[in-house]
Amino acid sequence: MTGSPELRPLGETLGTEALGIDLSRPLDDATFGWIERAFAEHPVLVFRNQNLGPAELATFGRRFGGPRIHSLVKYRHSEYPEVSWLTNVDADGKVDWFGVKRATDWHTDSPYDDDLPRLAILHAKEVPAAKGGTMFADMRAAYDTLPEAMKQRLARLVGLHGRGDGPAGERLYNGDLERQTDRDYAEKAHPAIRIHPVTGRPLLFVNPVHCHGFVGMDKDEAWPLIEELAAHSTQERFVYYHSWQVGDVLMWDEAATMHRGAGDYEPRERRIMLRTIVYPN
Ligand SMILES: [Fe+2]
Incomplete structure (x- = not known):
């Protein structure tokens, strides 16, 4: 780590940018501790300009707890099943309409599972030119x-x-x-x-x-x-709308927030992210 990382607010309520951290490199304990403390107070934490493969995203997620294989088979990453695709593009390159509408109302992930997830992480690889955001509500x-x-x-x-x-x-x-x-x-x-x-x-x-x-x-x-x-x-004063940039890594607290895809973009534009979800150890 060169210099201390810093926090910068993105939204009025939720949404905080963590500056000065490169997640593609192994995290030392001091940096990880800093992230843990920041995340406790800022349950939607964003790292810009990152470039992680599925293995690196999985490694980052594992620092926070135990990963879990995604329940929707077709979206699992073939080599790293704890990483899944959040995509609106089908295997044949056409629009995946289920992928477009999936998760576009307010929820927390997997409260029907045996135990509750701690957090989830999304990493943006391709994003629409405008809109296509993810919304978070402060519970x-x-x-x-x-x-x-x-x-x-x-x-x-x-x-x-x-x-x-x-x-x-x-x-x-x-x-x-x-x-x-x-x-x-x-x-x-x-x-x-x-x-x-x-x-x-x-x-x-x-x-x-x-x-x-x-x-x-x-x-x-x-x-x-x-x-x-x-x-x-989900009153406006409790909601943060995250506008994605390619390279964003965004982690959210599954207990302290609800989220949804805004579902407000032109589905002909590609929207592809990697996701991992983490359970308490
Ligand atoms: Fe979700």
Whole structure:
């Protein structure tokens, strides 16, 4: 490391650039420690002008925990299964329409898995000329600004998370996910309020793609509540829109944020990224 890395805000709420780090080189412990401390306070952290292959991205991800093979078979990297492709281009070079619409509503990744991911990392390889961004919502601020009565109500609620069968998931996928996946997923239960394992801050943990109910509550009551919480969490003041540049490495905290593809670009333009997702050790 030459000189100390620095932080520079990108958005009003989330989005922070880390300057002065080359992720293609082995990270010494001091630099890694600096990244860990920065990430605890800045849960969407961006490193510009990087050039990583899948092996290097996997190595960077492994510093933070255990990698996981992606659930969607067709997007797995053939040599490095812990790395996957986020792409709108099919194997034959044509537009992959599922790739275009995939993940374009608010969610956290894989709350239907046996354990919850810690963070995910995207590395932009090809990006549209304009738009095609990824949006992030601050679930710390979302919790903090809930009315006190709602905080108390949610403290007793346990969310039920499936594979894209929440209200926004049904609108978005309409059953497509099942056709793209290689196994069945059981429903998983998670408290509606989580405590962040590093910072100790309370977080709202309800997203409208995967969360489809609450223990002991009818759908008629649960779905409006899920939609209300989603609208609250994604107010403009809590949202950061990341405009991608080729070479960006962006890592986000899966507990402290929700995210979505903005889905606002011309699908004829290529949008290709490498992704890895990391679980707590
Ligand atoms: Fe996602």
